[in-house]
Amino acid sequence: MIGKTLVRFGTGTLSARHVAGQDQGENRVEVSYTPPLGANRSILFKPQNWVDGDFEYMILIGQHASVEQAELAVQNERRLNLALRSGGYAVWDHDFRGNVTYNSPEMHDLLGIGRESPGIDYHQFNEMIHPDDRDKTLDGMIRTAPFGSDLFQTRYRVQTQTGSYVWVESIAGVIRDPIDAPAKCVGLCRNVNDQMLALERLRNSERSLKRTQEAAQLGSFSLRVESGVSRLSAEMAALIGMADAVIHPNLPVFEQMIEPGDKEKFSEALELAKLGQPILALEIAVRLRSGDLEYFSCTIEGERSAAGRVETLFGSCQRITERKGLERKFLQAQKMEAVGQLTGGVAHDFNNLLMVVMGNLQLVEQLVKTDERASKRIRAAIDAAEKGSELTKRMLAFSRQQTLQNKELDANSLIVRMQDMLMHAVSANVELKIMPAEGLWPIKADPTMLETAILNLSINARDAMKPKGGHLTIETSNRHLGPELLADHEDAVAGDYIEIAVTDTGCGIAKENIEKVFQPFFTTKGPEAGSGLGLSMIYGFVKQSGGLIKIYSEVGHGTTVKLYLPRGKAAVDALSPPGAPDELRGQIERELSDTSGNGGKKPIILVVEDNAQVREVAAAMIEEMGYETLLASNGPEGLALVEERSDIDLVITDVIMAGGMNGPEMAAKARAIRPELKLLFMSGYAPGSVRQMQDLPESVELVNKPFTRTDLTDKVRRALAA
Structure with a gap:
């Protein structure tokens, strides 16, 4: 056959038309051929590829039946090769006894060694596998697989000629000899590096999500609308105290744990979500198996099918127990603050009323000293007013507006x-x-x-x-x-x-x-x-x-x-009782009826108070001490009198006043004009500690409303002597 052209074979049935492939209807030609010294043979000519204007032929020679079988085998092999190439698979075959390895061209491509290279054997390939993955590969499987379990699939990393590792998926089968020793192994490999990297990114994302959910105390659930099948995430099970449950909890279990007052609200939310309405920040209370009450904020949303129906509900629940506690405390603090401001305001107004009542009663008491019955009734009224004063002190103490003598x-x-x-x-x-x-x-x-x-x-x-x-x-x-x-x-x-x-x-x-x-x-x-x-x-x-x-x-x-x-800082001295010493009180009482010891000049005291009745009572008390008074109804009026009169010895001013200028502001401007001017502040109400909020130094005298004649005289004497 060598050296002969195709047309010289056969008995004339193979025509030039068949050979040239001009008849597009035929894709195979079979002829009979009898060699000089042999039996009749069938020759099959089958065009395979069109190359440079001519066909490449596959030629099979043999008995008719064997030719048919050979053609079928070739076709099957071609289909297999096409399928393997389409799936990206490479083929390898290793004979353990002869240490002979076959690698398909695709295997060369996978390893990056070039198709013209002689290839690698089994042991060389094993060395290219990542050390951490070798036990999962063929060598490890042959050593450990029990007889009859010789087909396996695994993924591992293999080092290419560039030095980098790629992930490979391998499917292999071990063929054993009669004594069950591995004789041969045939396998497929394909590059799955992109899949494995994507899978690793997915796992990292899942781990990150899990850590985030744990940190945020966030769990999730799902519910199939038609079947009612539900599932709680592991984080959700942990949040409701059922992470160790024998049977993983589902949504009905969770619903049973919801407090009775919130169950209907949660059920209604599920129904609305089934209709396609998203549910946001639904707050519910849940009673755990331990008896603890936990609060959750739930979000529920439906996933629609191609037909537009909601098929699955997905929900998330975040534990907000601490937040709810802080909210309650904040609301309570706001409530207490509001009540405190209201209480302080009432106490302030009440103090001014008591100041007028007590002051006038004390002044009248001096006028009726000889009338025992009248004095008794006045004293009873004063006692009642003083009890009212104690009540306002308690109200101010609650509102933190009481002036403390620390x-x-x-x-x-x-x-x-x-x-x-x-x-x-x-x-x-x-x-x-x-x-x-x-x-x-x-x-x-x-x-x-x-x-x-x-x-x-x-x-x-x-x-x-x-x-x-x-x-x-x-x-x-x-x-x-x-x-x-x-x-x-x-x-x-x-x-x-x-x-x-x-x-x-x-x-x-x-x-x-x-x-x-x-x-x-x-x-x-x-x-x-x-x-x-x-x-x-x-x-x-x-x-x-x-x-x-x-x-x-x-x-x-x-x-x-x-x-x-x-804790204080200074050493503790023997505790002295509050109030003025008895000697000073006695001196004050004696001086109430003796105003002649002032060198012939009565001190002039300016009283600045926006409440007219309190202003008049304070002035009357001061005049009874033997002093001369000037009156002003607000800060600007008082400051104008200080500028006009250089003979004012003491300014007594309320702390909080209307008129655009409070007491401390007026006093500071008065001191700028007259640095030697003496000051005494009155206070029945202030937002917070008077000294702290108004920045009053400890050296400045302060008298609390409602005050008695004795209290005022004490403070006036101290202020003038300062």
Whole structure:
């Protein structure tokens, strides 16, 4: 056959037309051929490729049946090769006994070694596999796979000629010999690097999402609308305390945990979402298996089919328990602040009224000294007005607008000296025990207000233990409060405090009332038993002093109220009782009826007050002292008098006034004109501590409304002597 042309084969049935391929209807030609020394043979000519204007032929020679089988095998091989190339697969074949390896051209391409290269054997290929992946590949599978389990699929990294690693997917089968030893292995490989990198990015994204959900305390759920099949994410299961459940919880389980008041709201939200309406920030309360109450904010949205129907609901739930707690505290703080401002405003106006009533009563009292019946009635009216003044002080204390007379003091000494008074205040069937701590730090506080606070707490404890009585314990201790202990008190500052704990064994306070007890006029006592201002006053006093207050109570067991006051700096001296010394008070009383010792010149005092009645009463009291008065209704009028009169010795001014200029502003401008001018401020109300908010120095005298003649005389004498 070598050297012969195609037309010389056969018996003439192979024509030039067939050979040239001009007949487009035929794609194969089979002829018979009898060689000189052989049996008849069939020759199959089949055009394969059109190259340079001519066909390349596949020629099969043999018996007719074998030619047909060979043609079929070739066709199958061609189909297989086409399928492998289309799928990106490369073929390799390794004979373990002869250590012979076949690599298809595509295998060369995959490894980047070039098709003209001699190729690599099995052992060389194994060395190219990433060390961490070798146990997953053929070598490891042959060593460990049990007999009969010789077909496997795996993915691993292989190093190309460039030095970089690519991910490869391999499908291989092991052929064993009669003694079950690996004899041969045939496999396919394809490059899946892009898929694996995308999968790794997806896994990283999922890990990031999981960490984000855990940090944000966010879980999710899904619900198939038609089947009702639902699923909760692992994060959701953990949030509702069911991460360790034997059966993973679904949406109905979650719905059963929702508080009764929110179940209908959640069900309605699901129905609206099924209709295509997105649900945003739906807040619900959930009772966990542990009994804890948690709050969640839920978002639900539907996924529509091609037909436009909602097929699946997807929801997310974020735990907002801490946020809800902060919201409640913020609302409570706003409420207390609003009530405090209202209370302070009422107290301010009431103080002015009391100032007029008490001042005029005291002036009238001087006129009717000889009339015993009239004096008695006037004194009763003054006593009632003074009780009203105490009420306004409590209201101002709650609103943190009471002017405190702070000083360094020893709380132990103060409480011990109160023991007799406390014994009389509580009933005989109450056992009082005082436990002062050794080495107690000093505090800076108003001793009178602290005494009043401890007395009020003791009286509340007494009432809580009626009628059986019980034990009342007052103890002190040094405490350092860090941020973790002040989490519920945003305005408190970490540092050193002294703790005064008042504990009783009474009926306790119901949980729902704990947050209400500091509200003014709130009381659980009968209408005749209390005003509801005791704890409000204590709350305001402690807050204004830079401290905090905590209540611990159990119904049927008792209550502990803890006052925390900031640690002072100076050494504690022996505590002196509040108020002016007896000698000074006696001197003042004597001077009320003697105004002749002023060198023949009466001091001139300017009274600046925007309330006409208070202004007149204050002037009358001052004139009774033997002084001359000038009156102004606002700051500008008072400043004009200072500019006009150089003989004014003292300016008494209200702190808060209408007219565009308050007391401190007017006083500062007056001092700019007359640096030696003496000053005395009056205050019945101020937003916060008067001295702190109005920047008044401690050296400036301040008299609180409503004041008595004695109080005013005391302050006037001090101011003139300053």
